[in-house]
Amino acid sequence: MTYHIDVQNATNDTLPLSETDLTALANLALRDHQSDAELTIRLVDAEEMTFLNNTYRQQNKTTNVLAFPCDLPDAVELECPLLGDIIICPPVLLEESMQLNKSLQEHWALIVIHGVLHLLGYDHIKDEDAKIMQDLEIKLLAELGYGNPYDLEGNDLE
Structure with a gap:
């Protein structure tokens, strides 16, 4: 399979992971996806994230990640199907990793994988769906040498 991943950094922040690292994490989450795919990972500041979260989820606060699956009409044919944007x-x-006492790299890995899984159709609204999604996240993170991110007391990551 061929995966095209476009990383856009719209911040002035120094990041703990390189574009290559982010692409590798997305590729890991896409590994079992059975068709070519294209997606964008866009990094934004708190102001832009608050705007997007308010506009699309009616929550006037910032959040760690949003996923926007692409929903093109069937009549649109692309050489490489668009999955969407993370x-x-x-x-x-950064704030969450400190609160959770996790390395920044480990937390980034979770969030990138989580976002890609949303683009692939996974969700966590219902408990049974959340279990499926979290089990896959745990499996992929273990391949990277990271522990279960949901083992923490008080962890309210969605």
Whole structure:
């Protein structure tokens, strides 16, 4: 399979992961996806994330990640199907990693994988769906040498 991943950094933040690292994480989450795919990972500041979260989820606050699956009509034929966009807010990830006592790299890995899984149709609204999604996240993170991110007391990551 061929995966095209476009990383856009719209922040002035120094990031803990390179564009190559972000692409590798997205590729890991896409590994079992059975067709070519294209997606964008966009890194934004808290102001832009708050605007997007308010506009699309009616929540006037920042968040760590938003996923926007692409929903093109069937009549649109592309050489490489668009999965959608993942929007990540680095300042929120920094704050969360400190609160959770996790390395920044480990938290970024979770959030990138989480966003890609949303683009692939996974969700966590219902408990049974959340279990499926979280089990896959745990499996992929273990391949990277990271522990279960949901083992923490008080962890309210969605």
